[in-house]
Amino acid sequence: MHNTEIEYRQVIQHCKDLFLKKNQDYGTAWRILRLPSITDQIFIKAQRIRTLQETGVSRVGEGIEPEFIGIINYCVMALIQLQLAHDSNPNSGSARMDIPTAELEQLYDAEIGRVVELLFAKNHDYGEAWRDMRVSSMTDIILMKLLRTKQIEDNRGSTLVSEGVDANYMDMINYAVFCLIKLTAK
Incomplete structure (x- = not known):
């Protein structure tokens, strides 16, 4: 019997820990990135994961697990960027670059909270x-x-009947977590 919630939260905790450690090293330099x-x-x-899956050869010595972790954390960054789209530095009017660690952790948790809600809804429906x-x-x-x-x-966010970019980032997080669960269960 599987306990998806426990497995999911273990993967996310590992990703979050790495995210916060990298924040100590680099700060929020990623705030400069456009979506x-x-x-x-x-x-x-x-693409690197797919190449490694097809060739079975890594010339830089890292496997696919760190890449799935990277996908999760970059998707969280994208979701945070969407949330902070209008958050600017009052002195310059440009995007606020420095986010205190405590605030960043709250933002990470809030976005993951939304993603987990989506996971449970879809996991129920898809069994x-x-x-x-x-x-x-x-x-x-x-x-x-x-x-x-x-x-x-490329369409400047415009869709006719489809979900927006945030839904795609959320789905990518969930699929990457699923992959990590499956890879660690071997």
């Missing part, structure tokens, strides 16, 4: 179908979601 740049960074990670999926298939779905996101960004 399409974050999307492209996620794309690079997903944990992801457990029977291949990691390679979920990687392809992440890449498809990225291509959709890029198209929405």
Whole structure:
């Protein structure tokens, strides 16, 4: 019997810990990135995963798990950027670059809270179908979601009947978490 919530929260806690440690090293330099740049960074990670899955060879010595963690954390960055779209420095009018760690942790938790709600709703409706999926298939779905996101960004956020970029980032987080759960269960 699986306990998806416990497994999910363990993966997210590991990702959050790394996110906050990198914040200590780099600060919130990522705030300079526009959403399409974050999307492209996620794309690079997903494409590398696919290449490693197909070739089985890593020349830089890192496997796919760190790339899935990167996908999760970059998606959280994108969701935070969306939340802070109008958050500017009162002195310059430009985007506020420095976010105190305590505030950043709250933002991370809030975005993950929204993603977890989506997970439980979809997991109920789909009956944990992801457990029977291949990691390679979920990687392809992440890449498809990225291509959709890029198209929405190229259309300046305009969609006729589709969800926006935030829904795609949330889905990518969930698929990346599922992949990490499956990879660590081996």
